[in-house]
Amino acid sequence: MTVQTWLRRARRGLLATGTTAVLTVALLAGTEVTSQAASQAPCDLYASGGTPCVAAHSTTRALYGAYNGALYQVRRTSDSVTKDIGLLSAGGYADAAAQDAFCDGTTCVITVIYDQSGRGNKLTQAPAGGAAPGPDNLAPATAAPITVAGHRAYGVYVAAGTGYRNNKTNGIATGDQPEGMYAVLDGTHFGGGCCFDYGNAETNNLDTGNGHMEAIYFGDSTIWGSGTGKGPWVMADLENGLFSGPDAGYNANDPSVSHRFLTAIVKGAPNLWAIKAANAQSGGLSTYYNGARPNVSGYNPMHKEGAIILGIGGDNSKSSSGTFYEGVMTSGYPADATENAVQSNITAANYQAPAITSSALTAGARVSLKATTSCCDSHYLRHQTDGTVAIAPITSTSSSGDKKDATWIVRSGLASSACLSFESAAAPGQYLRHAEFQLHTAAPNATTLFNQDATFCLQAGHSGQGYSFQAVNYPNRFLRHYAYTGYLAGDGVGGNTWDSDALWSDDTSWLPAQPWS
Ligand code: AHR
Numbered sequence: 001m002t003v004q005t006w007l008r009r010a011r012r013g014l015l016a017t018g019t020t021a022v023l024t025v026a027l028l029a030g031t032e033v034t035s036q037a038a039s040q041a042p043c044d045l046y047a048s049g050g051t052p053c054v055a056a057h058s059t060t061r062a063l064y065g066a067y068n069g070a071l072y073q074v075r076r077t078s079d080s081v082t083k084d085i086g087l088l089s090a091g092g093y094a095d096a097a098a099q100d101a102f103c104d105g106t107t108c109v110i111t112v113i114y115d116q117s118g119r120g121n122k123l124t125q126a127p128a129g130g131a132a133p134g135p136d137n138l139a140p141a142t143a144a145p146i147t148v149a150g151h152r153a154y155g156v157y158v159a160a161g162t163g164y165r166n167n168k169t170n171g172i173a174t175g176d177q178p179e180g181m182y183a184v185l186d187g188t189h190f191g192g193g194c195c196f197d198y199g200n201a202e203t204n205n206l207d208t209g210n211g212h213m214e215a216i217y218f219g220d221s222t223i224w225g226s227g228t229g230k231g232p233w234v235m236a237d238l239e240n241g242l243f244s245g246p247d248a249g250y251n252a253n254d255p256s257v258s259h260r261f262l263t264a265i266v267k268g269a270p271n272l273w274a275i276k277a278a279n280a281q282s283g284g285l286s287t288y289y290n291g292a293r294p295n296v297s298g299y300n301p302m303h304k305e306g307a308i309i310l311g312i313g314g315d316n317s318k319s320s321s322g323t324f325y326e327g328v329m330t331s332g333y334p335a336d337a338t339e340n341a342v343q344s345n346i347t348a349a350n351y352q353a354p355a356i357t358s359s360a361l362t363a364g365a366r367v368s369l370k371a372t373t374s375c376c377d378s379h380y381l382r383h384q385t386d387g388t389v390a391i392a393p394i395t396s397t398s399s400s401g402d403k404k405d406a407t408w409i410v411r412s413g414l415a416s417s418a419c420l421s422f423e424s425a426a427a428p429g430q431y432l433r434h435a436e437f438q439l440h441t442a443a444p445n446a447t448t449l450f451n452q453d454a455t456f457c458l459q460a461g462h463s464g465q466g467y468s469f470q471a472v473n474y475p476n477r478f479l480r481h482y483a484y485t486g487y488l489a490g491d492g493v494g495g496n497t498w499d500s501d502a503l504w505s506d507d508t509s510w511l512p513a514q515p516w517s
Pocket of ligand 1: 131194195206207237238239240241242312313314315316317
């Protein structure tokens with residue numbers, strides 16, 4: 001074996017394991033490697049594979065081993081001051097404590113997601129587009145807490161209406177040029193509207209025709225395409241179509257995937273494209289499609305324009321939801337070996353969902369749940385004597401009956417001890433439940449359905465304040481007040497008036513308060 005062949009093989013092996021390519025350089029230079037070089041991050045691996053990152057976005061960690069700049073910027077509600085959030089160390093993890101200190105006593109939104117590639121392809125608030133007015137909403141900075149490598153960090157929580165964009169990019173593929181992209185997402189947070197995307201889109205916020213986009217889509221929309229099961233699916237948004245495989249519409253090779261942390265990949269080259277996905281916490285990538293462009297006019301060749309979107313469709317369609325932790329776009333069509341190495345790097349980063357706990361929300365505690373929407377921030381979740389549930393103002397001068405109706409006894413979840421149920425303090429034995437997506441109080445009837453309808457799992461508040469309560473049997477629906485009445489509501493999905501995306505994050509965020517009774 002020649003030295004060159006050995007080096008080529010060694011380099012391929014190193015790439016596959018995600019080990020440092022600096023070692024290769026050292027070997028070529030004839031120097032001895034005595035210590036571990038800077039650890040490799042996804043963009044180092046893409047660079048080694050000959051398909052460098054041209055955009056690298058993350059609010060959780062560095063995507064280059066040597067990156068030591070800002071990850072994102074937050075803006076404080078109290079005084080509109082902004083602050084860049086950087087890393088604990090070069091190549092490391094987000095300095096979440098800096099955000100927590102800066103936002104203490106108020107709320108913050110994520111205003112900028114910086115581009116670590118050095119090309120300036122940062123993402124900022126998306127403007128109006130052909131499908132929807134703007135500017136879009138900004139993500140609450142604390143709505144998607146996680147840990148990565150044991151460090152607290154925050155993802156980008158996209159409720160319907162939230163969106164980021166860059167229309168003046170540098171180095172992003174245009175026309176039929178090859179590119180790759182991956183994103184790490186929350187596979188349990190999705191919607192069915194158009195379109196929670198990350199990737200390449202139009203530079204004018206309009207739908208300019210087939211093939212003018214190439215982005216990762218995640219959700220359970222069946223408007224254009226779908227796969228097996230009931231979703232959600234990773235698909236490619238190629239404009240005027242979410243593609244799940246070779247054909248428009250249904251493709252049997254694209255499975256539903258809902259890993260809590262999900263790696264999603266889309267890549268495209270002349271008459272070639274692929275979809276892949278994986279559990280971002282363990283294991284390898286699966287390929288759901290790898291082949292020719294759709295046999296539909298406009299997609300071969302492609303007409304990519306090179307803008308970057310996050311959370312929205314190319315024309316600013318903003319009716320879906322999702323959570324983004326990190327993602328990149330590359331120049332060139334990445335090799336499978338490179339993507340396998342990136343997936344190994346992602347699993348090694350050890351994304352974890354933190355247990356969301358509240359001392360006010362432990363089994364046996366009495367609590368009142370205060371609304372946070374500005375209309376109603378002296379209102380509490382209460383039931384009436386007929387079992388209907390609403391929000392209403394409660395003050396120290398309210399009647400003792402009203403105070404009792406606005407007080408709940410926290411119970412271990414009837415359907416899951418990892419979640420909670422709420423028993424009425426006024427009517428012991430009656431539990432808060434949803435039925436037909438409306439809230440009531442009722443006595444358990446020993447059915448699985450009742451127990452599930454009365455069980456809610458704690459999440460960080462969608463608005464960045466307090467907590468949100470997810471239905472154990474409808475993961476995309478949460479306790480919400482709407483027109484002062486209590487509902488179980490989806491974020492723009494579900495088809496009921498109370499699923500409206502307007503104020504959804506606020507209406508589904510509750511503050512545990514001293515029990516009124
Ligand atoms: O391709 C699906 C969607 O169609 C795009 O994201 C949007 O631009 C258009 O409405």
